[in-house]
Amino acid sequence: MTRMLKRALEGVLTESEAAEFVSAFDQVGEIIIVRIPDPLLARRFEIGRALLDGVKIARSVFCQASAVDGEYRTRKLDLIAGSDDTTTTYRESGCRFVVDVENAFFSPRLSHERERIASLVRDGESVLNMFGGIGMFSVIAAMNAACTVYSVDSNPVASRLCEKNVELNEHYGRKNRKKGRKMAGRVISICGEASQVVRDRFDGTCDRTLMLLPERSDEFLGSAVRATADGGVIHYYSHIHSDSKRDAAALSERHYLDVAPARSEVLDSRIVRAVGPRYYQTVVDAVVRKG
Numbered sequence: 001m002t003r004m005l006k007r008a009l010e011g012v013l014t015e016s017e018a019a020e021f022v023s024a025f026d027q028v029g030e031i032i033i034v035r036i037p038d039p040l041l042a043r044r045f046e047i048g049r050a051l052l053d054g055v056k057i058a059r060s061v062f063c064q065a066s067a068v069d070g071e072y073r074t075r076k077l078d079l080i081a082g083s084d085d086t087t088t089t090y091r092e093s094g095c096r097f098v099v100d101v102e103n104a105f106f107s108p109r110l111s112h113e114r115e116r117i118a119s120l121v122r123d124g125e126s127v128l129n130m131f132g133g134i135g136m137f138s139v140i141a142a143m144n145a146a147c148t149v150y151s152v153d154s155n156p157v158a159s160r161l162c163e164k165n166v167e168l169n170e171h172y173g174r175k176n177r178k179k180g181r182k183m184a185g186r187v188i189s190i191c192g193e194a195s196q197v198v199r200d201r202f203d204g205t206c207d208r209t210l211m212l213l214p215e216r217s218d219e220f221l222g223s224a225v226r227a228t229a230d231g232g233v234i235h236y237y238s239h240i241h242s243d244s245k246r247d248a249a250a251l252s253e254r255h256y257l258d259v260a261p262a263r264s265e266v267l268d269s270r271i272v273r274a275v276g277p278r279y280y281q282t283v284v285d286a287v288v289r290k291g
């Protein structure tokens with residue numbers, strides 16, 4: 001548990017009660033999200049008040065009332081202190097994002113992966129982000145590379161926020177602002193179902209395709225291959241169960257090669273983050289050969 005959180009809860013919870021909060025705390029801009037263990041639920045408003053008073057810049061405290069679920073990968077939040085507004089501004093990699101922590105997927109825990117993908121994108125690339133959410137991967141990638149990113153999402157709230165985030169960052173980015181210029185590339189937000197959008201608009205034209213819907217990657221791999229150019233790269237994310245952390249990336253690579261409907265050459269495979277006990281989110285970067 002962070003020191004700040006411990007300090008805020010001093011005098012409200014005993015040390016052993018506070019220990020139950022382990023890793024159940026996220027701060028996103030002015031919003032705090034906590035998971036409150038069942039034995040402490042009756043005291044949630046008291047806990048919320050203490051967090052609001054103890055954490056500088058906090059405006060709202062929400063308690064997570066459901067797991068991340070459904071097509072839009074969202075979760076239900078209950079207000080326990082402060083103002084009932086689930087939108088806030090979040091800063092990452094010199095960019096600014098408006099996020100809605102209840103109505104569109106957002107995870108601060110993917111920041112390293114976003115940086116990694118951005119570092120791979122080159123000028124002139126056409127990038128398809130099949131499950132683009134509010135546009136974080138898309139905007140960060142387009143900030144420094146003169147690429148075109150098509151950021152698709154079926155959630156209208158996420159798509160609208162993506163448009164807003166593109167507008168915000170076209171004139172913002174830390175590095176670019178200093179140089180007095182805008183985002184190097186461009187991001188086109190498309191609201192729609194990914195496989196339908198691929199059928200309608202992309203046929204082997206993308207240099208790079210991102211598949212950030214790890215629970216359902218296999219279902220969409222055919223569409224990803226269809227969209228990707230011969231020699232283009234697919235970033236295939238999945239959730240892998242592995243008894244040993246060391247084996248998780250290799251297992252995901254083997255799984256990708258088993259299910260890929262096109263000849264592929266794996267460039268890299270790695271763990272993105274742990275998502276549960278012996279459960280990992282992984283990514284495989286693979287070049288697709290169509291010839």
Ligand SMILES: C[S@@+](CC[C@H](N)C(=O)[O-])C[C@H]1O[C@@H](n2cnc3c(N)ncnc32)[C@H](O)[C@@H]1O
Nearest residue numbers: 071072073105131132133153154155193194212
């Ligand atoms: C795990 S989130 C990833 C969002 C984003 N890439 C990020 O990391 O912030 C998956 C996203 O896919 C969207 N989604 C789910 N099924 C979809 C589909 N069939 N077509 C397009 N988008 C879909 C959800 O609304 C959600 O925003």
